[in-house]
Amino acid sequence: MITPSSAPLITLDSATDEPYYRQIYGRLRSAVAAGMLRPGDRIPSARALAAELGLARGTVETAYSLLAAEGYVEARGQAGTVIAAGLPARAPNAPGKPGPIIAQAVAAAPRYPILPEDGHAEPRGPRPFQMGIPALDAFPRKIWARLAARAARATQAVDMLYPSPAGLMALRVEVARYLQLSRGLDCRPEQVFITSGYRDSLNLITRTLLKPGDKVWVEDPGYAPTGALLREAGMQLVGVPVDAEGMQVEHGLQHAARARAAVVTPAHQSPTCVALSLPRRLALLEWAARQQGWIVEDDYDGEYRYVSRPLPALKSLDRDDRVLYAGTFSKVLFPAIRLAYLVVPRSQVQRFEDSARLFSGGAPALMQHIVADFMAEGHFARHIQRMRRLYAQRRTLTIAGLEAVLKAHVRIDSPPGGMHLLLRLQGRRSDRVLAEKMRQHGMFSRALSECLLAPRPGVAPMIMLSFTNIDSRRQAGELGRRILALLEPS
Ligand SMILES: Cc1ncc(COP(=O)(O)O)c(C=O)c1O
Incomplete structure (x- = not known):
């Protein structure tokens, strides 16, 4: 220098x-x-x-x-x-x-309902009701800072080499142990691949197991980035409707039985929060075994269930090894950490190792060390337990605060798990209009109709709001009044 x-x-x-x-x-x-x-x-x-x-x-x-x-x-x-x-x-x-090549690519890309709030915009702090953000005030920062400082001090020359594209073995071991204990998954550390987020996991799957033109079932309504990513990778999306028992597997069987893969959010369907029922889980697994297809289980916030113990993962029922299990640290730690994991079938470990070598740059080793220590010393499990209790309280007080103000205009569903509430708009109101207005007024909101693959008449107007960062009934009431001011007459 x-x-x-x-x-x-x-x-x-x-x-x-x-x-x-x-x-x-x-x-x-x-x-x-x-x-x-x-x-x-x-x-x-x-x-x-x-x-x-x-x-x-x-x-x-x-x-x-x-x-x-x-x-x-x-x-x-x-x-x-x-x-x-x-x-x-x-x-x-x-x-x-943007230069001409980027501008052309952007102009040519199909438009998906991915909003700036889905990420990629420079963060300006969480907005009220911002979805997918854990309670930032309750994160054990002191412990984290201590472990981070210790890991940084302990850095040796070997830690400064390129990290393994599959992830740090210490972290893969911790993740395998955690999944075994808390999600009922029987997996070995070699099956666990550390990635830099769900998108990275999904990319790795499409690159390794699928090819352009393959049909893939996706939930409709669903998580917009899943559909967008698969479409960009050349897959043919088959939208499968969702009801009170989750993805309607029968619909998929009738319309595209020969699909190669299905992407599901079984614990809390995104965005409706319903759990995939046991008969549907079994039907899905049977289809995959018969078809030699793949099921991607996106278990983004399966840890958070408030009415009973968390449901075992779909992967725990997977006798034929057809399920790829995608988890993330974004919801249980914080999203800036950019670490997630993918559990692949035993038969596919070698193929995933090859693709990770080609497509993955590897996640930062220091961050992986910190998370591995955080897990090994028991902070991770304690943090999840604390958050479960905190979210149950925040869910209740947010509902109470909002209902006190908005009772005549909305019905609030209190899902058994997850990190957000569903507000059903009464009368003939547009959820899209209200969500847009809320975003313009500094709040966050997502309309159910924004999560559909294509506009569908007759879908009940509903908006989704996260409760994780609302810490008092008074705050919820004040936010409720801000929503009330934006409601047009029905
Ligand atoms: C349905 C769904 N899947 C996966 C994720 C996790 O994404 P990431 O690991 O990139 O934070 C999210 C985050 O909001 C989500 O809502």
């Missing part, structure tokens, strides 16, 4: 005819023009840079005097040489218009 605080290393090209002083001059000038070096940034002394590059000091001084003559740098005595103050500051990597 030429100085710790400013320019990256300058490299020179000995194969060109351009003299070295012109190359140094050109590199620094381009760095200023690109905003990589900004007014006030120090550049190395001529002596230091000459030593670094193995050149005579005079060569560097010639470059610097050219830059000074053109007003790019100024000498500040003891403070060294800095980029001149009068130059316009330009943020590096300032978001500009």
Whole structure:
């Protein structure tokens, strides 16, 4: 490095005819023009840079005097040489218009109802009712900070190499143990692949087991990113309606029995929160065994059930090894952690190892170490238990606060699990209009109709609101009044 605080290393090209002083001059000038070096940034002394590059000091001084003559740098005595103050500051990597190739790709991509709140926008803090965000105020930050500091201190040279694309073995062991104990899954650590989120897991599945043109059953209504991702990967989506018992497997059998895969959220269907009934679970497993198809179980928040013990995962019933189990740390820890896991059938471990080597960059090793320690020392299990109790309370107080204000206008379903409530709008109101208005007024809301693959008449208007970050009945009541002000007459 030429100085710790400013320019990256300058490299020179000995194969060109351009003299070295012109190359140094050109590199620094381009760095200023690109905003990589900004007014006030120090550049190395001529002596230091000459030593670094193995050149005579005079060569560097010639470059610097050219830059000074053109007003790019100024000498500040003891403070060294800095980029001149009068130059316009330009943020590096300032978001500009997309280049023509990206713009074309964006224009050509089909439009899916994925909202900025689904991620990818720069976070501005959780909005009231924001879905999928755990109770951030209740996260054990002190413990986390202690483990993080310890893991950072313990970093050895071996921890600084490329991480295994399948994940850190210590974490895979912890995940296998946790799934065995809490979700009834009989899996070995080698079957567990650590990914950087559900999308990464799903990508790995499509790359490994499916091919473009394959038919895939998806829940309708469902989780928009699942459909969008599969479609982008060239799959043919088969929307399978959902009722009080979850995905209507019979419908899938009638309309596309020869599909290659089905993606389901059995614990709490996303977004309706219903659990997939046992007969439907068995029917789905039977279909997959007969068809040699695959079932992707998206168990994004299966830990949170308030009326009884969490339901065992669908994978725990999987005698024929047809289920791929996708879990995430986003809901039980926090989403910024960007860690998830995928349990693959024993027969497919080698294929997934090959694809992970090709398609996965591997998740950051330090974060995996921290999570593995958090689990091994029992904090993970304790945290989930605490959150279960907290969410049960927050669910109750949010319902009470909202009902007190909105009783005449909505009916609130209190699902047995999950992290959100469903508000059924009374009268002939549009859930989409209300959800849009709430988003415009700084709240979060998702309409059921926004989660459908295609518009479907007759679907009851409903909005979904998360309760996990609402900590008092008064707060829920105040938010209820903000919703009331947005309700148009029915
Ligand atoms: C249905 C569903 N699946 C999976 C996920 C997890 O995604 P990730 O691991 O990227 O946080 C979510 C998050 O909101 C979800 O709602």
